[in-house]
Amino acid sequence: MSSVPVIAQTAGKGAARSAARRRRSRVGGAERRPGWVTYTILGIVLLISAYPFVYSFLLASSDQVTISQNPIPGLVPDGNLFANLQRIFESNIPLMKGLVNSTIVAVTQAVAVVVFSTLAGYSFAKLRFRGRGPLLVFVIATMAVPTQLGIVPLFIVMSEIGWSGKLIAVILPGVVTAFGVFWMTQYLESALPYELIEAARVDGASMIRTFWHVAMPAARPAAAMLALFTFIGSWTMYFWPSIILNNQNPTLPLVLRQLQASYFQDYSLIMAGVLLSTAPLVIVFIFAGRHLVTGIMQGAVKG
Amino acid sequence: MAVLSPPKPAPDSQRTAKRIALNQRRGKWDVKLSPYLYISPFFILFAITGLFPLVYTAVVSVHQWHLLTGQGEFVGLQNYVDVFGQPNFWKSLRNTFSIFLLSSVPQVLIAIVLAALLDANIRAKTFWRMGVLLPYVVAPVAVGLIFGRLFADQYGLINEVLGYVGIEPVRWHADVLASHFAISTMVNFRWTGYNTLIFLAAMQAVPRELYEAAIIDGAGRLRQFVSVTIPQLRATIIFVVITSTIGGLQIFDEPRVFDPTGLGGADRQWMTITMFLYDIGWGNQKNFGRAAAVAWILFLIIIVIGMINFFITTKISSSDGAQAKAKARKNSRRAR
Numbered sequence: 012m013s014s015v016p017v018i019a020q021t022a023g024k025g026a027a028r029s030a031a032r033r034r035r036s037r038v039g040g041a042e043r044r045p046g047w048v049t050y051t052i053l054g055i056v057l058l059i060s061a062y063p064f065v066y067s068f069l070l071a072s073s074d075q076v077t078i079s080q081n082p083i084p085g086l087v088p089d090g091n092l093f094a095n096l097q098r099i100f101e102s103n104i105p106l107m108k109g110l111v112n113s114t115i116v117a118v119t120q121a122v123a124v125v126v127f128s129t130l131a132g133y134s135f136a137k138l139r140f141r142g143r144g145p146l147l148v149f150v151i152a153t154m155a156v157p158t159q160l161g162i163v164p165l166f167i168v169m170s171e172i173g174w175s176g177k178l179i180a181v182i183l184p185g186v187v188t189a190f191g192v193f194w195m196t197q198y199l200e201s202a203l204p205y206e207l208i209e210a211a212r213v214d215g216a217s218m219i220r221t222f223w224h225v226a227m228p229a230a231r232p233a234a235a236m237l238a239l240f241t242f243i244g245s246w247t248m249y250f251w252p253s254i255i256l257n258n259q260n261p262t263l264p265l266v267l268r269q270l271q272a273s274y275f276q277d278y279s280l281i282m283a284g285v286l287l288s289t290a291p292l293v294i295v296f297i298f299a300g301r302h303l304v305t306g307i308m309q310g311a312v313k314g
Numbered sequence: 315m316a317v318l319s320p321p322k323p324a325p326d327s328q329r330t331a332k333r334i335a336l337n338q339r340r341g342k343w344d345v346k347l348s349p350y351l352y353i354s355p356f357f358i359l360f361a362i363t364g365l366f367p368l369v370y371t372a373v374v375s376v377h378q379w380h381l382l383t384g385q386g387e388f389v390g391l392q393n394y395v396d397v398f399g400q401p402n403f404w405k406s407l408r409n410t411f412s413i414f415l416l417s418s419v420p421q422v423l424i425a426i427v428l429a430a431l432l433d434a435n436i437r438a439k440t441f442w443r444m445g446v447l448l449p450y451v452v453a454p455v456a457v458g459l460i461f462g463r464l465f466a467d468q469y470g471l472i473n474e475v476l477g478y479v480g481i482e483p484v485r486w487h488a489d490v491l492a493s494h495f496a497i498s499t500m501v502n503f504r505w506t507g508y509n510t511l512i513f514l515a516a517m518q519a520v521p522r523e524l525y526e527a528a529i530i531d532g533a534g535r536l537r538q539f540v541s542v543t544i545p546q547l548r549a550t551i552i553f554v555v556i557t558s559t560i561g562g563l564q565i566f567d568e569p570r571v572f573d574p575t576g577l578g579g580a581d582r583q584w585m586t587i588t589m590f591l592y593d594i595g596w597g598n599q600k601n602f603g604r605a606a607a608v609a610w611i612l613f614l615i616i617i618v619i620g621m622i623n624f625f626i627t628t629k630i631s632s633s634d635g636a637q638a639k640a641k642a643r644k645n646s647r648r649a650r
Contacts, residue, residue, distance in 0.1 A: 045434040050436070052431060053428075053431060053432075053442050056446060060445055060448045063452070063461070063464070063503070066463075079469055082470060082473070083471050083474055083475070127355045127356055127359070130352040130353070131352055131356045133352060134353045135353065138352075140349035153365075155560060155620070156365075157612075157613060158363075158364040158365075160610075160613050161366075161368035161371055162367070162595075163367075163371055163595060163609060164367040164370035164371055164373075164374055165367040166595075167384075167602065183363055187355060187360050189360065217341075218344045219348065222348075243450070246453065247455075247456075249570075250588070254592070254596060264453050264567075267459060268455060271459060271571055271574050272574055272576075275574035281463075285460060288453065288456060289451070289453070292451040292452070295451070296448065300448075301440055301444065303444075303450075304440065304511060307508060307512060308511050308512070308514065310512075
């Protein structure tokens with residue numbers, strides 16, 4: 012595509028670098044450093060992105076009277092955050108239970124989706140079998156199906172087998188996703204060379220052993236991203252859990268709804284709950300946000 | 315090794331041959347069955363938890379079916395007639411579309427512009443990209459609670475700020491359009507950054523030669539953006555519009571927590587179809603037959619709108635795209 016590698020071979024690395032620079036600068040406008048207007052707009056966007064977090068923190072650290080007197084909270088937080096959390100923990104709203112439940116649901120679904128998607132993705136990407144093409148098309152088509160609309164029969168069935176109010180009823184519908192299968196198929200198609208599989212097979216490894224020792228390690232980067240997306244999706248979902256679970260055994264979004272219904276007069280408590288339920292994902296985001304960005308951008312190009 | 319192992323007697327080697335044959339047969343089955351085995355968890359679980367409920371919704375929708383008493387007799391399309399006869403259905407249909415338009419159209423436009431800004435050669439790329447994505451980690455319910463307060467009719471931050479510039483307080487929770495605007499803002503808050511990154515990825519995949527050609531033709535930055543970038547984003551725009559249609563028409567979380575009662579306002583002015591479905595099935599009526607009918611109606615609406623979207627976007631952008639491509643081809647020839 013570019014002549015730069017050739018230059019590197021014939022005229023040395025320094026010449027190649029300056030050739031590359033020249034080439035880049037020739038492209039012109041697109042590669043110029045943008046001016047302050049760009050940074051100002053991005054700065055405003057960042058402010059809008061972050062302010063709701065700050066706002067909920069400020070309200071959560073405040074109290075009912077202060078909030079009603081100051082529609083715009085002062086930038087210095089009051090010191091009531093822990094007192095507010097304390098009040099929630101002492102109330103009859105099971106915040107702690109919600110935290111534990113949300114963790115169980117999100118972790119289980121993330122692990123299950125990754126395992127099942129990698130298995131299926133490996134099969135679609137690297138193994139030959141009859142019906143492969145049509146089945147893959149089916150998977151892709153189901154990505155566009157709004158399965159959420161099946162809740163009425165899902166509820167009927169779950170109640171029938173006595174899972175109403177139990178976490179398993181929330182977990183089970185989310186242990187496989189068409190998106191996950193598609194995602195892993197795409198990734199393994201390019202990331203896993205056939206030679207590796209053949210080498211393992213020649214060495215006498217069974218199919219499952221080959222999958223475990225060759226495909227799984229190769230799939231790790233994409234699997235980590237898929238796990239992240241699934242975790243966030245599970246942690247934030249509300250509709251189905253709100254139907255099948257009850258107030259004694261909720262996930263975090265349901266706890267927030269209970270807080271809203273019981274303390275609609277006192278926004279400091281509601282916001283303390285919001286803060287507590289959002290904080291774990293924000294921490295995850297600080298450490299792994301880069302990978303989320305990469306994941307969305309890779310998925311976009313391929314999808 | 316060969317020296318250490320004693321020579322095998324004849325019958326034994328026969329047995330070894332048999333064992334190898336068995337192993338080979340087992341290996342053959344392994345190769346044949348494994349692919350199906352590996353994809354089966356997805357298909358089985360998806361069939362049980364995704365496909366079956368969706369299809370069975372149609373069965374429930376043509377029966378009398380109560381939350382407590384269960385399946386009743388076959389009633390044909392009566393549930394659909396009943397649903398169409400409820401004023402709240404039409405109201406929720408109107409609200410859903412209004413909120414959907416207010417959220418998807420500005421969202422796509424803003425996302426494309428932001429992506430263009432991020433596509434420039436800025437410093438600290440990853441930082442800014444993470445910055446726009448940050449809202450994505452907030453649960454819709456949490457977003458709804460935060461913005462419900464920001465958009466409070468009294469003592470709300472937004473009304474207060476509007477007051478500074480001399481605008482009368484808006485009744486965000488009472489007026490139809492104002493409430494739709496508030497809810498759309500929540501959706502936009504959470505999803506604009508996500509879509510920005512999708513557009514950004516697509517922009518980076520645009521061949522730089524196209525820009526070179528445009529520059530040589532004397533196109534300014536804006537002209538490059540309109541005539542090169544946008545047509546090249548065609549497939550991505552279709553993708554984003556369709557996914558936001560599927561999600562947007564099922565919106566539930568944000569309007570549900572927009573006020574403490576969660577029914578869509580005193581006059582149901584922001585009740586969406588999914589909220590209506592919930593209300594029929596698990597609220598006052600406890601009528602699963604009708605709830606299933608609503609689900610099927612919404613399913614059909616989503617498919618129809620999705621297809622309309624697809625055709626419109628394909629048509630608009632393909633005519634643009636064809637022109638741009640022809641132009642680019644001409645240009646690149648001239649450049650050479």
